[in-house]
Amino acid sequence: MRPDINWDLLYRLAIVSILSAALFVAAAGSALAPPPIRFAEVAAKSGLNFTLKNAAAGQFHQIELTGGGVAVLDYNNDGCADIFFTNGAAIPSLRKTSPEFSNRLFRNNCDGTFTDVTTQAGVAGTGYSMGAAVGDFDNDGFPDLFVAGVHGNTLYRNLGNGRFEDVTAKLHSAGPADAWSVSAGWLDYDNDGWLDLFVSNYVVWDAATEPRCGSEERQFYCHPRAYTGQHGQLFHNNHDGTFTDVSERSGIAKHIGKGMGVAFADIDGDGFTDIFVANDSVRGFLFHNLGDGTFREIGLEAGVALREDGYAVAGMGADLRDYDNDGKPDLVVSGIINDSFLLFHNPAKGLQFDDTAQRTGLLLGTRQFTGWSLGMYDFDNDGYKDIFFGLSHLAELDQYLGRSSELPNHVFRNIEGKKFEDVSATAGPDFQRAAMHRGVAFADFDNDGRVDAVVSVLNGPAKLFLNRTDTKSHWLAVKLRGVHANRQGLGAKVHVHLADGRDLYNHSTTAVGYASSSEPLVRFGLGPSAIQWLELSWPGGATQRVDHPAADRILEIKEVSAK
Amino acid sequence: MTTPMALFFLALLAAVSPGRPAYEQANKLFAAGQFAEARKALDESLQLDPDLVPALTLRAKMEMADNHFEQAGRTLERALKLDPKAEYAHFLYGLNAFLANDMGQALPRFRQARELNPQNPRTALYLGLTVESLGRDDEAMLLYRDALRLERAKNAVDADTLLPGGRLLLLQGKLDESERWIREAVAVSPKFRDAHFDLARVLLKQGDAQAAAHEGEAALQLQGATITDAQIHYLLIRAWNQAGDAGRSEQHADVLRTLETPKGM
Numbered sequence: 001m002r003p004d005i006n007w008d009l010l011y012r013l014a015i016v017s018i019l020s021a022a023l024f025v026a027a028a029g030s031a032l033a034p035p036p037i038r039f040a041e042v043a044a045k046s047g048l049n050f051t052l053k054n055a056a057a058g059q060f061h062q063i064e065l066t067g068g069g070v071a072v073l074d075y076n077n078d079g080c081a082d083i084f085f086t087n088g089a090a091i092p093s094l095r096k097t098s099p100e101f102s103n104r105l106f107r108n109n110c111d112g113t114f115t116d117v118t119t120q121a122g123v124a125g126t127g128y129s130m131g132a133a134v135g136d137f138d139n140d141g142f143p144d145l146f147v148a149g150v151h152g153n154t155l156y157r158n159l160g161n162g163r164f165e166d167v168t169a170k171l172h173s174a175g176p177a178d179a180w181s182v183s184a185g186w187l188d189y190d191n192d193g194w195l196d197l198f199v200s201n202y203v204v205w206d207a208a209t210e211p212r213c214g215s216e217e218r219q220f221y222c223h224p225r226a227y228t229g230q231h232g233q234l235f236h237n238n239h240d241g242t243f244t245d246v247s248e249r250s251g252i253a254k255h256i257g258k259g260m261g262v263a264f265a266d267i268d269g270d271g272f273t274d275i276f277v278a279n280d281s282v283r284g285f286l287f288h289n290l291g292d293g294t295f296r297e298i299g300l301e302a303g304v305a306l307r308e309d310g311y312a313v314a315g316m317g318a319d320l321r322d323y324d325n326d327g328k329p330d331l332v333v334s335g336i337i338n339d340s341f342l343l344f345h346n347p348a349k350g351l352q353f354d355d356t357a358q359r360t361g362l363l364l365g366t367r368q369f370t371g372w373s374l375g376m377y378d379f380d381n382d383g384y385k386d387i388f389f390g391l392s393h394l395a396e397l398d399q400y401l402g403r404s405s406e407l408p409n410h411v412f413r414n415i416e417g418k419k420f421e422d423v424s425a426t427a428g429p430d431f432q433r434a435a436m437h438r439g440v441a442f443a444d445f446d447n448d449g450r451v452d453a454v455v456s457v458l459n460g461p462a463k464l465f466l467n468r469t470d471t472k473s474h475w476l477a478v479k480l481r482g483v484h485a486n487r488q489g490l491g492a493k494v495h496v497h498l499a500d501g502r503d504l505y506n507h508s509t510t511a512v513g514y515a516s517s518s519e520p521l522v523r524f525g526l527g528p529s530a531i532q533w534l535e536l537s538w539p540g541g542a543t544q545r546v547d548h549p550a551a552d553r554i555l556e557i558k559e560v561s562a563k
Numbered sequence: 564m565t566t567p568m569a570l571f572f573l574a575l576l577a578a579v580s581p582g583r584p585a586y587e588q589a590n591k592l593f594a595a596g597q598f599a600e601a602r603k604a605l606d607e608s609l610q611l612d613p614d615l616v617p618a619l620t621l622r623a624k625m626e627m628a629d630n631h632f633e634q635a636g637r638t639l640e641r642a643l644k645l646d647p648k649a650e651y652a653h654f655l656y657g658l659n660a661f662l663a664n665d666m667g668q669a670l671p672r673f674r675q676a677r678e679l680n681p682q683n684p685r686t687a688l689y690l691g692l693t694v695e696s697l698g699r700d701d702e703a704m705l706l707y708r709d710a711l712r713l714e715r716a717k718n719a720v721d722a723d724t725l726l727p728g729g730r731l732l733l734l735q736g737k738l739d740e741s742e743r744w745i746r747e748a749v750a751v752s753p754k755f756r757d758a759h760f761d762l763a764r765v766l767l768k769q770g771d772a773q774a775a776a777h778e779g780e781a782a783l784q785l786q787g788a789t790i791t792d793a794q795i796h797y798l799l800i801r802a803w804n805q806a807g808d809a810g811r812s813e814q815h816a817d818v819l820r821t822l823e824t825p826k827g828m
Contacts, residue, residue: 215632309764338696
């Protein structure tokens with residue numbers, strides 16, 4: 001017997017069903033649509049008044065191009081991130097002949113304002129400074145400061161009373177004596193619980209013998225190939241305030257590059273921190289930590305040494321972070337116009353990275369940029385790390401490009417670990433302003449759970465971009481307190497498991513970008529989810545687990561495991 | 564007899580420059596690679612007629628060959644002042660800026676040359692390279708397509724025209740179309756290293772590591788314009804590794820470590 005079909009009812013149900021589906025899609029779409037990442041620039045009104053001076057005077061000295069390092073450090077442990085800027089000096093003397101060349105330290109007053117405390121702190125410096133690196137090398141709970149420079153570096157020990165002591169002599173550097181150091185970073189490469197120092201050196205440079213390039217009528221900065229490269233340096237912490245230069249012994253000194261930014265992470269999960277060095281116009285170095293005090297350079301084998309076509313980009317900034325939440329740190333490197341920036345995905349097995357710049361949209365999206373510092377942070381707290389690039393072309397390149405060398409910075413939103421979308425246009429009016437941006441350091445300066453950025457500007461006022469993304473997403477910042485591990489927990493890996501089933505990964509490092517140093521906190525954007533558990537691997541292998549930690553706060557974790 | 568035709572020929576005879584024969588000779592010698600003799604003939608030509616635009620243009624070309632770009636620029640400016648419609652002088656003026664990385668100046672010069680002769684595939688190609696350098700990829704691709712169309716019309720397709728288009732398509736992730744362009748470049752110039760290298764790149768992107776490795780090994784045995792041994796070794800490190808031959812991958816890494824890092828393209 002044939003059932004009596006009510007065609008009219010079926011028709012209505014079908015319509016309702018289609019409409020419901022459409023409504024559902026629309027609702028889901030609006031729920032999933034992330035708020036635009038937005039920044040407000042507040043440097044002037046917060047009292048962060050700093051201008052980077054490179055002393056350029058038409059002589060096209062190579063050192064004028066670089067520099068501009070920025071460091072974030074909570075030097076007085078008041079819970080608010082302070083800011084240190086490096087500065088230039090007179091050329092050719094390389095002396096800070098006037099106060100305009102002073103390096104500067106600004107104390108965060110925890111109320112949205114900053115106070116210049118350079119003089120009290122004793123960190124004005126003497127030479128032509130380039131980069132800065134922050135790490136608590138003496139495990140006293142106060143972050144110390146290394147300042148990289150041209151023909152002279154400085155190591156400051158934080159005395160804990162608002163002042164710093166120059167302890168450079170205790171580095172016992174074995175050279176090169178004429179090192180032009182651009183970037184540096186702190187890591188515990190041998191997991192002995194004390195931070196060691198890696199310094200990235202660029203090229204041999206002397207104002208008196210510097211080559212002249214371009215034409216008689218139109219001089220320009222020489223290509224880096226006109227200069228001899230230098231090797232990086234590794235300093236082992238002797239646990240007594242002194243260091244031993246282990247560059248030769250560790251294998252680092254065998255590799256002559258033109259070092260710029262450095263980034264650290266345990267790329268293969270063997271428990272030892274590895275080192276990436278972005279080199280300018282020569283191949284990048286990936287120093288694989290063999291765990292016995294030595295490193296093997298595997299950039300070529302790992303596929304991160306060069307661009308996909310074998311071209312050596314003008315590597316500037318670098319960051320090793322997991323952009324697709326698969327638990328392995330990936331690599332991003334900035335370069336010069338028409339290089340395109342590089343993005344490499346760390347594979348599930350083996351150590352041959354996959355070049356994903358083209359697939360993710362970053363390659364064509366960055367082809368017209370010249371990038372300096374950068375950082376991979378989750379600016380909208382959706383659970384995927386985005387990328388912020390500090391941009392500007394080389395000074396005086398405007399006459400060749402037919403347009404200004406100044407560029408606005410750019411921010412690329414990470415779409416579920418698959419694509420990077422340039423969302424700069426909606427990042428607010430302040431973000432559209434072009435300038436000669438250089439160093440960038442990242443921290444949550446106003447402790448609102450959103451990652452901010454401080455940017456140096458060549459011969460212009462520095463910028464402080466406060467993150468104003470209108471997000472309801474949750475976040476967590478993990479502040480580490482090593483006991484057997486180094487006190488700041490640099491190198492520690494954190495795995496967060498969310499209630500919605502997602503897993504997020506990050507690690508602690510201050511070495512981010514180019515010539516700059518960011519906060520040591522390990523940050524996570526959580527999206528709408530709560531945290532089910534968090535697992536922490538300290539350098540050295542000890543692990544710790546925290547169940548159901550509350551979100552939207554800084555979670556302090558002290559190492560409790562026995563060594 | 565004074566017919567209109569005879570009058571025309573008389574006028575034409577009067578218009579022929581006294582420096583013309585020496586210029587023609589210089590041009591032939593330059594094309595034959597006899598540069599010293601070409602210079603001598605060109606000097607003679609310009610002595611007889613300092614305003615002979617083709618001779619001035621050849622002079623600029625020689626100056627560019629000697630890396631005297633400013634001098635070449637001045638010579639071309641003089642030529643273009645004498646004959647603002649000299650298409651080849653406009654092209655060289657653009658090329659002079661292009662080779663000095665001065666894309667802002669190269670752009671209007673190539674545009675002017677193309678306006679004067681839209682049928683010249685070289686101008687379309689270099690205008691494409693210039694706009695691509697300035698970030699206008701879509702416009703560049705249209706120009707590469709047009710350059711190719713013009714060459715096809717003349718039955719003179721050049722691998723140098725196919726490769727920039729193939730490379731841009733590769734960057735844009737249009738792998739199949741990129742492969743078509745590059746395979747045609749290989750077919751046109753089977754002994755051209757650059758074409759084989761680019762084919763290896765696209766094959767590797769497509770996931771055919773074995774074929775990429777073989778193509779890369781072939782490229783290594785050939786002569787090229789811009790692609791260095793180091794670039795090919797770098798590709799082969801990855802291709803052999805992905806193809807499962809770690810030994811051959813390591814061999815290429817060892818060789819590459821002994822070579823200079825590529826200077827770029």
